[in-house]
Amino acid sequence: MAAAHNFGKEVLEVRSLTMDFGGLRALDNLDLSVRQGEIVALIGPNGAGKTTFFNCITGLHAPTEGEMLIHPPGQSRTQRLNGLKPNRVTERGLARTFQNIRLFPNMTVLENVMIGRHCRMSAGIPGAVFRPRSTRKEERQVVNDSYAMLEKIGLEQFVNELAMNLPYGAQRRLEIARAMATEPFILLLDEPAAGMNPQETRRLDELILRLREQEKISILLIEHDMKMVMSLSDRIYVVDYGKKIAEGSPEEIKRNPAVVKAYLGEEIDA
Amino acid sequence: MQVAEELKKSALVSIWFMFLTFPIMVIRVNTIYNTVEWRWLNMALVGVGSFFLSMLWRFMIRRKERGKKKAEIKDGAQLTLIQRLMQSRRVTLSGIVLVAIFAMIYPFVFSMYQTSIMITALIYVMCGLGLNIVIGLAGLLDLGYVAFYAVGAYSYALLNYHFGISFWMALPVGAALGFMFGVLLGFPVLRLRGDYLAIVTLGFGEIIRLVLENWNEFSHGPSGIANIPRPSFFGYDLSLQQVTVWIYFLMISLVIFTIFVVGRLQNSRLGRAWVALREDEIACQAMGIDKTRTKLSAFALGATWAGMAGVMFAAKTTFINPASFTIWESVIILCVVVLGGMGSIVGVILGAMVLILLPEYLRAFSEYRMLLFGAILVLMMVFRPGGIITNVRRTYRFKGKATTDGSSA
Amino acid sequence: MDYFLELFLGGLTRGSIYALIALGYTMVYGIIELINFAHGEIYMIGAFTALIVAGVLTLMGWNEIAILVIASIVAVIYSSAYGFTIEKIAYKPIRKAPRLSALISAIGMSMFLQNYVLLAQTSDFLPFPSLIPQFEFLESYAHIVRSSEVVIYTVTAAVMVALTILIKFTSIGKAMRATSQDKTMAALVGIDVDRVISVTFIVGSGTAAIGGVLIASHIGQINFYIGFIAGIKAFVAAVLGGIGSIPGAVLGALVLGWTESFFTGYVSSDYEDVFAFVFLVFILIFRPAGILGRSEAEKV
Numbered sequence: 011m012a013a014a015h016n017f018g019k020e021v022l023e024v025r026s027l028t029m030d031f032g033g034l035r036a037l038d039n040l041d042l043s044v045r046q047g048e049i050v051a052l053i054g055p056n057g058a059g060k061t062t063f064f065n066c067i068t069g070l071h072a073p074t075e076g077e078m079l080i081h082p083p084g085q086s087r088t089q090r091l092n093g094l095k096p097n098r099v100t101e102r103g104l105a106r107t108f109q110n111i112r113l114f115p116n117m118t119v120l121e122n123v124m125i126g127r128h129c130r131m132s133a134g135i136p137g138a139v140f141r142p143r144s145t146r147k148e149e150r151q152v153v154n155d156s157y158a159m160l161e162k163i164g165l166e167q168f169v170n171e172l173a174m175n176l177p178y179g180a181q182r183r184l185e186i187a188r189a190m191a192t193e194p195f196i197l198l199l200d201e202p203a204a205g206m207n208p209q210e211t212r213r214l215d216e217l218i219l220r221l222r223e224q225e226k227i228s229i230l231l232i233e234h235d236m237k238m239v240m241s242l243s244d245r246i247y248v249v250d251y252g253k254k255i256a257e258g259s260p261e262e263i264k265r266n267p268a269v270v271k272a273y274l275g276e277e278i279d280a
Numbered sequence: 281m282q283v284a285e286e287l288k289k290s291a292l293v294s295i296w297f298m299f300l301t302f303p304i305m306v307i308r309v310n311t312i313y314n315t316v317e318w319r320w321l322n323m324a325l326v327g328v329g330s331f332f333l334s335m336l337w338r339f340m341i342r343r344k345e346r347g348k349k350k351a352e353i354k355d356g357a358q359l360t361l362i363q364r365l366m367q368s369r370r371v372t373l374s375g376i377v378l379v380a381i382f383a384m385i386y387p388f389v390f391s392m393y394q395t396s397i398m399i400t401a402l403i404y405v406m407c408g409l410g411l412n413i414v415i416g417l418a419g420l421l422d423l424g425y426v427a428f429y430a431v432g433a434y435s436y437a438l439l440n441y442h443f444g445i446s447f448w449m450a451l452p453v454g455a456a457l458g459f460m461f462g463v464l465l466g467f468p469v470l471r472l473r474g475d476y477l478a479i480v481t482l483g484f485g486e487i488i489r490l491v492l493e494n495w496n497e498f499s500h501g502p503s504g505i506a507n508i509p510r511p512s513f514f515g516y517d518l519s520l521q522q523v524t525v526w527i528y529f530l531m532i533s534l535v536i537f538t539i540f541v542v543g544r545l546q547n548s549r550l551g552r553a554w555v556a557l558r559e560d561e562i563a564c565q566a567m568g569i570d571k572t573r574t575k576l577s578a579f580a581l582g583a584t585w586a587g588m589a590g591v592m593f594a595a596k597t598t599f600i601n602p603a604s605f606t607i608w609e610s611v612i613i614l615c616v617v618v619l620g621g622m623g624s625i626v627g628v629i630l631g632a633m634v635l636i637l638l639p640e641y642l643r644a645f646s647e648y649r650m651l652l653f654g655a656i657l658v659l660m661m662v663f664r665p666g667g668i669i670t671n672v673r674r675t676y677r678f679k680g681k682a683t684t685d686g687s688s689a
Numbered sequence: 690m691d692y693f694l695e696l697f698l699g700g701l702t703r704g705s706i707y708a709l710i711a712l713g714y715t716m717v718y719g720i721i722e723l724i725n726f727a728h729g730e731i732y733m734i735g736a737f738t739a740l741i742v743a744g745v746l747t748l749m750g751w752n753e754i755a756i757l758v759i760a761s762i763v764a765v766i767y768s769s770a771y772g773f774t775i776e777k778i779a780y781k782p783i784r785k786a787p788r789l790s791a792l793i794s795a796i797g798m799s800m801f802l803q804n805y806v807l808l809a810q811t812s813d814f815l816p817f818p819s820l821i822p823q824f825e826f827l828e829s830y831a832h833i834v835r836s837s838e839v840v841i842y843t844v845t846a847a848v849m850v851a852l853t854i855l856i857k858f859t860s861i862g863k864a865m866r867a868t869s870q871d872k873t874m875a876a877l878v879g880i881d882v883d884r885v886i887s888v889t890f891i892v893g894s895g896t897a898a899i900g901g902v903l904i905a906s907h908i909g910q911i912n913f914y915i916g917f918i919a920g921i922k923a924f925v926a927a928v929l930g931g932i933g934s935i936p937g938a939v940l941g942a943l944v945l946g947w948t949e950s951f952f953t954g955y956v957s958s959d960y961e962d963v964f965a966f967v968f969l970v971f972i973l974i975f976r977p978a979g980i981l982g983r984s985e986a987e988k989v
Contacts, residue, residue, distance in 0.1 A: 303767060
């Protein structure tokens with residue numbers, strides 16, 4: 011899976027990220043990078059700081075120290091994520107899903123994805139009230155684009171269903187569809203396979219790979235399902251107590267004694 | 281035996297209520313004249329009444345539980361008759377036509393007094409539609425909405441008093457001021473959630489009223505401002521009867537305008553952002569929606585309607601004072617929105633009609649009006665928390681590529 | 690200096706009464722996350738019940754202290770009964786409904802109770818017999834503080850102590866604390882959540898009733914509307930201190946009482962209520978959870 015790719019330059023670069031919550035140090039001088047087209051996994055025991063990491067780079071928490079930089083493909087300028095509000099981070103091209111699914115339950119599947127298009131639309135109050143041709147065109151476009159995204163993810167049969175009525179696996183995929191609708195260059199997935207059965211997980215694997223190929227995005231993935239992590243990832247970071255304890259290819263990580271001790275335990279066969 | 285069990289329960293409830301209400305219902309002490317009055321008849325009434333009411337209550341609660349269980353089994357929202365009716369285009373259209381005809385002939389069929397009441401109801405419809413944006417769509421619990429209403433009313437009254445501004449000029453000014461105050465009052469509460477937001481907004485409403493009451497130089501204090509001119513009719517002099525009809529049709533037009541604009545807002549990028557904000561604030565930010573702007577726009581756009589309604593109110597009653605802008609007004613408008621079914625335009629209209637017209641027509645019970653009002657609120661929330669028109673949001677129904685357009689009611 | 694002291698003690702008086710009422714708000718909110726709008730009416734009903742009992746007993750010629758004690762006890766019993774009943778009718782059936790519905794229900798209940806008392810009694814302001822005896826040893830300080838105020842401080846303090854003992858050292862207190870933290874878990878470990886909620890309402894109503902009797906004796910008159918104003922102020926106090934926190938309610942009440950007192954004494958008495966609200970807004974903007982409130986961080 012991983013070998014065939016020639017990765018471009020780095021699109022996400024995090025240096026010495028530190029996050030303190032009062033007396034608790036959740037992240038400790040963490041370095042991480044993701045190259046264009048890469049699938050990078052972030053693994054570690056529960057409470058290791060993985061979701062906190064996501065929260066920092068997406069602007070939910072302001073890190074105590076550290077630099078978070080992005081180099082969006084096709085743009086020469088480096089941009090700093092520090093201090094940006096979450097919606098600005100998404101505008102720059104980072105989209106995420108959540109560990110505990112955070113869909114908009116009383117909105118339909120289509121509408122959930124349409125929300126993802128929000129930051130790529132421009133209609134404001136005058137557009138809403140007067141509905142000039144440009145706005146009407148934009149609205150039609152949004153609906154079509156959202157439906158197209160649903161087709162890509164394989165959820166089009168649920169299009170008018172309320173999000174809260176979806177089966178669990180479909181909800182997780184809907185979160186991905188919604189995130190993809192924001193046209194990110196990097197997708198941050200927080201335990202996307204949690205609670206899925208093996209069959210659903212395989213579908214998810216295929217989806218992620220397909221997204222990487224067709225949408226030309228990078229993926230940063232937090233996961234506990236080792237089989238999935240080993241088969242999908244190009245590179246893996248292992249964290250424990252907020253510190254990076256290992257980094258490398260799946261083979262390297264499998265054999266790394268520190269990692270095995272801290273996290274993988276006996277079974278590694280993936 | 282079930283019946284005996286029921287009778288026993290009701291009897292116990294009856295005794296409890298007789299005990300509970302004994303001091304207040306039975307004994308009437310007058311400490312001015314030092315008399316005591318014993319009204320034993322009341323106790324009997326309470327006893328009998330609570331006996332039967334408790335049986336009715338338990339019956340209704342059981343029905344509610346059964347209804348809930350059925351909904352769970354059938355999986356998914358149970359659409360009521362009204363909702364199913366509303367989904368049929370033909371029914372909706374004929375309904376609208378009927379309502380339109382009724383609205384047109386109303387002031388000519390009914391007396392001036394009743395037209396005046398209908399005008400009041402329409403003012404509440406407008407306010408309800410505005411508050412619906414804030415609470416129903418964006419999910420921001422604003423208990424101080426009356427502040428914007430007061431701003432509109434006083435802006436017209438004062439601008440007219442000092443500069444002779446006419447109603448027609450005051451209307452857009454009221455809207456603009458409403459908008460501005462919406463932003464002003466929205467800023468401090470951006471970080472607040474749920475109940476704290478409710479209390480602070482309630483505080484704002486009271487602050488504005490108290491300032492109006494005490495800042496005599498500015499607002500003329502508790503005595504208010506009188507002789508506010510009614511809207512002119514092309515310069516003609518109209519009798520009270522005629523002017524009422526004129527104001528009625530003005531209100532109808534304003535309400536139609538409100539429905540139109542609010543409907544458009546609801547079905548736009550902004551409207552969707554409001555709903556997303558209500559559903560999950562964190563997720564909506566993560567999807568690129570600017571939380572601050574979205575919240576402020578909800579407050580501002582919601583307040584605009586109250587501002588305009590306030591101008592209308594001042595023009596209609598020709599006299600305003602701070603006592604018209606208490607917390608209770610906010611509460612009534614809140615009830616209009618909640619009772620009618622949050623987020624639903626039709627629901628808000630129905631809610632306003634019921635809440636304003638019903639008490640007027642229950643004047644026979646005039647003393648007990650507020651008592652009944654309170655009881656109805658409680659009962660509605662217990663048995664129908666979703667409001668009269670339990671809101672099934674008319675969402676984007678995808679019908680096929682390149683042709684879809686959202687629609688809503 | 691005397692003036693300052695007078696204002697200080699006056700603020701303490703206000704704060705004490707607000708505290709007694711605020712306790713009910715904060716305890717109920719802590720346990721079912723509901724702003725019980727009808728709580729102010731419970732306070733008012735307590736005062737009215739005391740008035741009625743006192744009126745009857747006065748006409749029968751009983752002695753003052755006895756009347757005070759009996760009227761207070763009856764008022765507490767009845768307020769608690771009303772609190773208990775209100776919960777069962779207007780709040781229990783909608784425990785699972787959205788918060789807004791519960792709020793509206795509470796508002797409706799508040800209106801109902803106000804008008805109930807209005808119709809069953811009168812809209813007039815009724816003089817409340819001065820039941821609290823004048824203590825001789827306070828004669829020289831009469832211009833700064835009255836006997837009734839001293840009684841208010843002592844009773845309030847006693848109530849606080851009793852409540853703290855209840856919450857900290859009894860099993861029902863423990864159950865209340867557990868339920869307010871996590872209702873589901875509490876039920877799972879065998880706590881009768883319904884009973885705990887009822888007890889919360891009863892205790893909260895009881896303290897409000899005590900406040901009602903005290904303030905009625907102090908001010909000397911009551912009317913069906915007093916619950917509304919006092920209710921709002923006490924609620925502001927509870928939110929100020931951090932709603933859900935019992936010490937917070939007391940702290941918020943004292944802060945509010947003192948700031949009101951000093952503001953009206955030194956600045957202006959017209960804008961007294963404005964000040965309370967502005968103060969509230971200010972605090973909540975900078976410390977949204979209130980002074981002692983628990984900032985609930987959402988887990989993302």
